[in-house]
Amino acid sequence: MNTNRQESAVHTSSIIYGVSFATSNKLNTVSGGVADETAKNICNPVRRLLHTSEVKNIAHTTPKISLISLDIQTGKELFHSAISTNIVENQKILTQAVPKAFYQEPHERLTSLTTLSNGTFIISCVAHTQTGDFNRLLFINSDKSCRIRKSLKVWGFKQDNSTLESLLETQDGKLLGIVSLRGGIPPFELATIDDKTGKVTYDELVLPDLLPNRRYSNLIQSPVDRKIYATSIALGYPLHLVQLDMGNNSLITGKPLIIKLSELHFNNQALESDLLSLAFSPLGKLYAVANLNREPMNSLFTVDINTGEMMLVRQLAVQKIAFA
Template identity: 75%
Template sequence: MNSNIQASTAQKSSIIYGVSFATSNNFNSVDANETAENISNPAVKLLNTAEVKNIADKTPEISLISLDIETGENLSHSTISTNIVENQQALTKAVPKAFYQQPYERLTSLNTLSNGTFIISSVAHTQEGNFSRLLFINSDESSQIQKSLKVWGFKQEDSTLENLLETEDGKLVGIISLRGGIPPFELVTIDSETGKVNYDELVLPGLLPDRRYSNLAQSPVDRKIYAVSMDHAHPVHLVQLDMESHSGITGKPLIIKLSELHFNNKVLENDLLSLAFSPLGKLYAIANVNREPINSLFTVDINTGEMVFVRQLAVTKIAFA
């Protein structure tokens, strides 16, 4: 690698992007009953009656920022307006809730595609059902919207798209929840042109039915795919999706349990909010380990699971361009 390419990669590695909801009608992920006061990094946004109307066909208004990790300097800030999906005709079957629940929506992932585009996924939870959507925007200063899609074709209608990752061959692999955000989870592929969920396009690892899986991330160094897994009885762990090794029983690729995540010699009690590799292969995470009003950015040691605080960062999902 020549010096110019090295300098360019190093510069990109120091710039991190993050998203959050653009409005103040929200509450923090660490406590769903906490009021919106003093919460500056919403992971969940409460919806009013007007916002719920046609929610399956529109994406939420969000904020996109870029930050220099080393200096903490805010480099840019863009507000991405609500956008109507281009596949409104796609059939999404609603599953009405038996009991009333305040409607809300979540940002579930931010990822960079191979062409440099950002893709953002979100889920709306309403009385009429759960609805997942995708938003594609330019990663340059314009933050121009390219398109938006509803996600459809779930075998189980109450399912939600919880995470996304583009593989080396350009496929979108997603983690879906079969019960609106809680286990069991399943790995699928998503058609980036139509938004349709596919269950048999790739041979993907099977997920244990009692565990939560989230935060897919792929190393740019060795191309290995990582995620986070946890349940009520076990702390948060990094796992690796080993696409090269296969189970002798199911024939599917394996999921390898790696290090237990910890900060200041204490295991994590709550899941990470986001996970992303820098262009140089350093792993970063967004988490809220001490129930603070602002989330924090950490580095993560894959081998030991040790998390090191970098700085507070008022976003819920991160990515590198």
């Protein structure tokens, strides 16, 4: 790497991006499955309650989003952009959904902020309603213009009311996603998503099998060694980093292996709920967003991959993070 590239990498490594719902006064921390008591301690996503007027067209629209960038070292906010509601391009695609037996307040979650190699952010969001769950993608420029490139509904799940919980652009340009078959709780599976149509496919890549009793989230890829990581947790067990070893296949299934790595902990206490977000800086430093003690604001941490130790950086009022 030449001197100019090194200086550029150092500069971009200190600037972090984050997203949250624009209507922050409506945020509530809840479990991913209201009717499933066994999952409450391991999911802990943040949701925005939906107004009755929003529910009718929720499958075709993306929410209002706030995108910020700040200097990690100083905490200074560099810019703050409000991104308006957008109509999806593929409105005519029918989304298969099944009405739910138990009443659930309509709400939506931000599930991923993903950086693409072409300088685009993808924000994935899921709306949970009584008539079903609906997944949408918002593509925006990762510069100060924050121009909306397009938005898509996600469709083609092999099971109705599945939800897209995490996204990652692989080295060969594929969009790899973690899909929950039960609205954010186990079981989970891996799939690919077409960034032109929003269609989910399950056979485009040979992907690892995910254990049925564990929550998987926060797909990330190291810019240094290109290894793919995620978080994994099961009820009654602490949170771990895992690696999707795409170059090492099981002798039994022929599919890539998932390797269990370090147990995540803060102040010598193991984490008993999932992170809200993970992201690698351009220089390969790992950062996480979490809310460990039900505080009014989330916090940003550094994460040591080898030991699992998390160090507090500062509070940060976002749900998902990424580097451009």
